Amino acid sequence: MTSSTTTKPAAGAMLPRRRRFGAETIFRWLTTGAGTAVLVIIVAIATFLIAEAVPALRDNKENFFTYKEWFTGPADRKFGIAALAFGTVLSATIALLLAVPVALGIALFLSHYAPRRISTTLGFLIDLLAAVPSIVFGLWGRDYLVDPVKDLSAWLNEYMGWLPLFGGDGPFGKSVLLGSIVLAIMVLPIITSLSREVFMQTPKANEEAALALGATKWEMIRTSVLPYGRPGIIAAVLLGLGRALGETIALAMTLGTTFVISFNLVETGGNSIAANIANKFGEADDFGRGALIASGLVLFTITLIVNMTARAIVYRRREFR
Amino acid sequence: MAKRIEASGVTAYYGAFKAIDSVSMTIEPKSVTALIGPSGCGKSTFLRSINRMHEVLPGARVEGRLTVDHQDIYERDVDVTAVRRMIGMVFQRPNPFPTMSIFDNVVAGLRLNGVRGKAALEEAAEKALRGANLWNEVKDRLKKPGGGLSGGQQQRLCIARTIAVEPQIVLMDEPCSALDPISTLAIEDLISQLKDKYTIVIVTHNMQQAARVSDRTAFFSIEKTGDPGRLVEYDDTQKIFTNPAERKTEDYITGRFG
Numbered sequence: 001m002t003s004s005t006t007t008k009p010a011a012g013a014m015l016p017r018r019r020r021f022g023a024e025t026i027f028r029w030l031t032t033g034a035g036t037a038v039l040v041i042i043v044a045i046a047t048f049l050i051a052e053a054v055p056a057l058r059d060n061k062e063n064f065f066t067y068k069e070w071f072t073g074p075a076d077r078k079f080g081i082a083a084l085a086f087g088t089v090l091s092a093t094i095a096l097l098l099a100v101p102v103a104l105g106i107a108l109f110l111s112h113y114a115p116r117r118i119s120t121t122l123g124f125l126i127d128l129l130a131a132v133p134s135i136v137f138g139l140w141g142r143d144y145l146v147d148p149v150k151d152l153s154a155w156l157n158e159y160m161g162w163l164p165l166f167g168g169d170g171p172f173g174k175s176v177l178l179g180s181i182v183l184a185i186m187v188l189p190i191i192t193s194l195s196r197e198v199f200m201q202t203p204k205a206n207e208e209a210a211l212a213l214g215a216t217k218w219e220m221i222r223t224s225v226l227p228y229g230r231p232g233i234i235a236a237v238l239l240g241l242g243r244a245l246g247e248t249i250a251l252a253m254t255l256g257t258t259f260v261i262s263f264n265l266v267e268t269g270g271n272s273i274a275a276n277i278a279n280k281f282g283e284a285d286d287f288g289r290g291a292l293i294a295s296g297l298v299l300f301t302i303t304l305i306v307n308m309t310a311r312a313i314v315y316r317r318r319e320f321r
Numbered sequence: 322m323a324k325r326i327e328a329s330g331v332t333a334y335y336g337a338f339k340a341i342d343s344v345s346m347t348i349e350p351k352s353v354t355a356l357i358g359p360s361g362c363g364k365s366t367f368l369r370s371i372n373r374m375h376e377v378l379p380g381a382r383v384e385g386r387l388t389v390d391h392q393d394i395y396e397r398d399v400d401v402t403a404v405r406r407m408i409g410m411v412f413q414r415p416n417p418f419p420t421m422s423i424f425d426n427v428v429a430g431l432r433l434n435g436v437r438g439k440a441a442l443e444e445a446a447e448k449a450l451r452g453a454n455l456w457n458e459v460k461d462r463l464k465k466p467g468g469g470l471s472g473g474q475q476q477r478l479c480i481a482r483t484i485a486v487e488p489q490i491v492l493m494d495e496p497c498s499a500l501d502p503i504s505t506l507a508i509e510d511l512i513s514q515l516k517d518k519y520t521i522v523i524v525t526h527n528m529q530q531a532a533r534v535s536d537r538t539a540f541f542s543i544e545k546t547g548d549p550g551r552l553v554e555y556d557d558t559q560k561i562f563t564n565p566a567e568r569k570t571e572d573y574i575t576g577r578f579g
Binding site: 203208210211212214215224228 | 410417430
């Protein structure tokens, strides 16, 4: 009917028509597509895990959730997740207990204590540590860390053997302690650099508010930096935990590969879902693979629960952010 | 309670840049002193020198002598946190701790001082909030976050937090510049009341405000950008605004400059 030009309105006449297929629209569809892809990938992985796992679970002669051992040969089809899941959670927990205080300490040093030059260099080294492949950590732990940890284990056993954690009669060496120490070093960089970012974002106004009240530096950090960074710290720890739970090869090389539920950290032993998959996958037949994939499904679920719990913690006090 | 501040030859630097040059002035106890002047003239820097907050910035330092009741606060073995407890500060933008409730904000300084015990903290919080004319507005929601208050209420919360530790001197760095006129009036009323107990030094860009609230006014200025700020004139507010001795002061307060 009227003029079809959309670019130049006549002087003083109509406003330009809205563009229906401009860059705006394309960009909106691109972002929507990227967002949808996440959902598709998650569903695809879950479907794969369930489809592969169900046949093996159907032929399992033992209770998958309570049985501790793992036999998938043609003669002996009994396997259970109990010891593996326990080992996964135990080694990841110990690793975080070791790593988080150190990581937060380094992060605070870098963000609030170190001179700029040292802070930049050290920050770079931390990022470099994050780039070391896990197989290298595994080899290093197995070949070099094993002896010091053996000595440490013997010492802990001698002086604190009354604690079930450090009890037993040995042998020491490839144990939950060794695996957890290697894991701790592996998750250290990610927790450090994320919390450093968060600490550096603390508003100067809040830091000055604390200082002007007569806070010492540490008191200032406690009243303004740490509370402000709390959700960020939780997110950083969560990412570290995610990595620790899923870590495969380094644990396959440093744990003692036993199938028991025990809190003993120093005796040879320990296992994890991912390490077990790495150890067994090569020689497994179709049934064995199905069984391992079933264990992968459990790991997937554990990680999901951990993530959701942490999110719930972060959002619980949202009123205060 | 209130104490006298004496500055002589106070010179402050940011790294190599000299921000104020040799400021000398005496601030009487239980008075309100306004620091006015164009942007970059060093009035805020001087204010921050009084409670040693200037040196918090990297590379910043202060020379000269600054005494509070004859005690040199820059002496080598003086505990800087003790200085800041004695000399409270209210900032340009309200800065309550975002993760804390109203109550926790008010008592934050007391907790830093090691005050424990629910009753003592509650009593002090009520006293400080009443002192900041905020009690009636927040007494029913002390557990709510301080960030949920309006800008003016947040600023009074910050004043409550400052006076809760019972300082001798209260410094205010443009405390109303982020507030609407009604909140500004509320703060100005509060300043007039606080004067009975504290020595108050306030930096302001608003000359009517300086005229309304202060007993004495100090005018700072710079020759040109890059030069250090200097104290041009310091006298009774009445005199500064009616019959200033310096031509520069007159130009500034009549709006011909700055």
